[in-house]
Amino acid sequence: MTDSSDVTACDWEREPDPSDSLRTFGAVVQALREHAGLSRVDFGARVRFSKHTVESVELGRRMPDESFVERAEEALGNTGALRKAAGHLTRGEAGLAAWFRRWARLEKVAVSLCTYECRLVPGLLQSEGYMRALCEEDIPPLSDDALEATVRARMERQLLLQARPNTTFDFIVEEAVFMRRLGGVNVTRDLIDHLLEAIAPRNVTLQIMPANSEHHACMAGPIQLLETPEGSWRGYSEGQENGRLIADPKQVSRLHMRYVRLRSQALSPKDSVGLLERIRGAL
Numbered sequence: 001m002t003d004s005s006d007v008t009a010c011d012w013e014r015e016p017d018p019s020d021s022l023r024t025f026g027a028v029v030q031a032l033r034e035h036a037g038l039s040r041v042d043f044g045a046r047v048r049f050s051k052h053t054v055e056s057v058e059l060g061r062r063m064p065d066e067s068f069v070e071r072a073e074e075a076l077g078n079t080g081a082l083r084k085a086a087g088h089l090t091r092g093e094a095g096l097a098a099w100f101r102r103w104a105r106l107e108k109v110a111v112s113l114c115t116y117e118c119r120l121v122p123g124l125l126q127s128e129g130y131m132r133a134l135c136e137e138d139i140p141p142l143s144d145d146a147l148e149a150t151v152r153a154r155m156e157r158q159l160l161l162q163a164r165p166n167t168t169f170d171f172i173v174e175e176a177v178f179m180r181r182l183g184g185v186n187v188t189r190d191l192i193d194h195l196l197e198a199i200a201p202r203n204v205t206l207q208i209m210p211a212n213s214e215h216h217a218c219m220a221g222p223i224q225l226l227e228t229p230e231g232s233w234r235g236y237s238e239g240q241e242n243g244r245l246i247a248d249p250k251q252v253s254r255l256h257m258r259y260v261r262l263r264s265q266a267l268s269p270k271d272s273v274g275l276l277e278r279i280r281g282a283l
Helices: 004-008 020-035 040-047 051-058 066-075 081-086 098-107 128-136 144-157 175-179 185-198 249-265 269-282
Strands: 112-117 168-174 204-209 223-227 233-239 242-246
Touching: 020 051, 020 081, 040 051, 040 066, 066 081, 098 223, 098 233, 098 242, 112 249, 128 144, 128 185, 168 175, 168 249, 175 185, 175 204, 175 269, 185 269, 204 249, 204 269, 223 249, 233 249, 242 249
Parallel strands: 112 168, 168 204
Antiparallel strands: 112 223, 223 233, 233 242
């Protein structure tokens, strides 16, 4: 028996270049499975994934999703070892920060994505010039190869906006972000042009939080939220050199309440487009 997520997610979850963490996690799964006296076929039936998927995880070729980890835990003694180990999994590819990769995997199957940013333009809306300006400001400096890999990975991630027309993408961004002019005036012009094109589809919405607002529900910092195909919500919080996937329902609920309140405080999508056009015209 094969889980539905096993089919829909298989293409993007395969790992052509396994990381050490994936190999280690896979070896632990295999050792626990063999200790329990289960073949890959028997174990696959218990976790509702195919024998091929079990083999790929055990060999470190595939990043297991949350359902695999949870069902494997239940099938192999519920010790908590696999849940803890899964928190340290990283992919082997360059371009996306290691702590962001689990969230990036969830984005690819989400039915709804909500983002509030006060520091920079969200990655899904960045122009290539803006991406390069961000990378060039990185400390310590990136090598040329690392810079190109980062830009390439971020541009590939942006394909979500076109590839998932039935997913809603909602963004709230501080007005000050567009006043910063990172990379210079020409980069900012291109950024706004790119952004206006990116938010044109019906499933993509941008609201700007005006600088002169007297109320602000998200003073604690950026927020990212997503809804899974099963209807559950996840949050993500990121700081310098770290990121945290938030699954606790109470914590996610608090973030969701703040985001909903912030939407009511931000400019409407129509007024936000008007403000962007005025900023663009003043450059």
